[in-house]
Each structure stands twice: as structure tokens, then as C-alpha cells.
Amino acid sequence: MIQGARAAQLRYLAENAHNPPRTVQGWYFYNKTKNYRMMWAGLREGAKTGAKVGSFGLLWGGIEEAVLRIAPGMEPVKELIAGTSSSMLFAAAGRLNLHGSGRIVILGTAMGGAMSLVRKAQEKVGDKIKEARTP
Incomplete structure (x- = not known):
């Protein structure tokens, strides 16, 4: 939201730099209009970014669930x-060049591996807690 609001503010200032207000009432309406445009642009950009991040999360979760249903034996490496798969799809959808695509795939694979390691560590800690609670 903040990025969209700042971009709208700068755009408004650039569009109206040639004709600044001359009265107190003019400055009031100038700032009021600028603030409304900033709020609207911030909400619009926030919704766009939220939709992108949410769809990427759904894609990631959908691929994990598909791996569990298609190949249950691959559960330890589902993340x-x-x-890797979602980063490859992201790179293809974004039409990135080879260098950018490689970086995205490496980052996606690293994040998937990190999530897998965190899940394994969480399971180990959970097992230790269960052992400590049983007399």
C-alpha cells in the first residue's frame, strides 16, 4: 500500500507542479485531492500485491498437496x-531472462529446502516434548 500511495503522491505532484494553488482554500483542496488519490492508489496497489502473494501461496500449497496425493512417498521433500516448481512457473509467467529465471529458481529451491528442514526440526522438537510429557 505504501509504495502505491507514494507513487500516486509523486504523480500528483508532477501533474500539478505547473499550477500551484494560490489561496488557503486552494491549498486545502489541493492537499485533500492529493490525499484521496494517495489512499485510493494505496488500496489498489495493496490489493494487487495481496492477490499476487496469495495466488503464489495457493500455488505453492496446491503443488505440495498434489505431491502428497500423487506420490505419498515423496512427503519428506514436498516443500x-x-x-522449485512454483518458482519455475513464476519465472515462466514473468517471462524473465535466463539469468533472472535461474536466480528465481535457486531462491525457490532454497526456500523449499529451508521449509523442509524447519518442518523436520519441528517434528523432532514435537517428539521430544511428547517424550518428556509421558511418564
Whole structure:
């Protein structure tokens, strides 16, 4: 939201720099209009970014679930597969060049591997807690 609001503010200032207000009432309406445009642009950009991040999260989760249903034996590396696959789809959808695509795929694979390691560590800690609670 903040990026969209700042961009709208700068755009408004650039569009109206040639004719600044001359009265107190003019400055009031100038700032009021600028603030409304900033709020609207911030909400619009925030919604766009939220939709992009949400759809990427749904894609990631969908790939994880598909791996569990298609190949249940691949459950230990489902996050790694989901990270690599979703980053490849993201790079293809974004029409990135080879260098950018490689970086995105490496980052997605690293994040998938990190999530897999965190899940394994969480399971180990959970097992230790269960052992400590049982007499």
C-alpha cells in the first residue's frame, strides 16, 4: 500500500507542479485531492500485491498437496518440490531472462529446502516434548 500511495503522491505532484494553488482554500483542496488519490492508489496497489502473494501461496500449497496425493512417498521433500516448481512457473509467467529465471529458481529451491528442514526440526522438537510429557 505504501509504495502505491507514494507513487500516486509523486504523480500528483508532477501533474500539478505547473499550477500551484494560490489561496488557503486552494491549498486545502489541493492537499485533500492529493490525499484521496494517495489512499485510493494505496488500496489498489495493496490489493494487487495481496492477490499476487496469495495466488503464489495457493500455488505453492496446491503443488505440495498434489505431491502428497500423487506420490505419498515423496512427503519428506514436498516443500522442496513445491518451491522449485512454483518458482519455475513464476519465472515462466514473468517471462524473465535466463539469468533472472535461474536466480528465481535457486531462491525457490532454497526456500523449499529451508521449509523442509524447519518442518523436520519441528517434528523432532514435537517428539521430544511428547517424550518428556509421558511418564
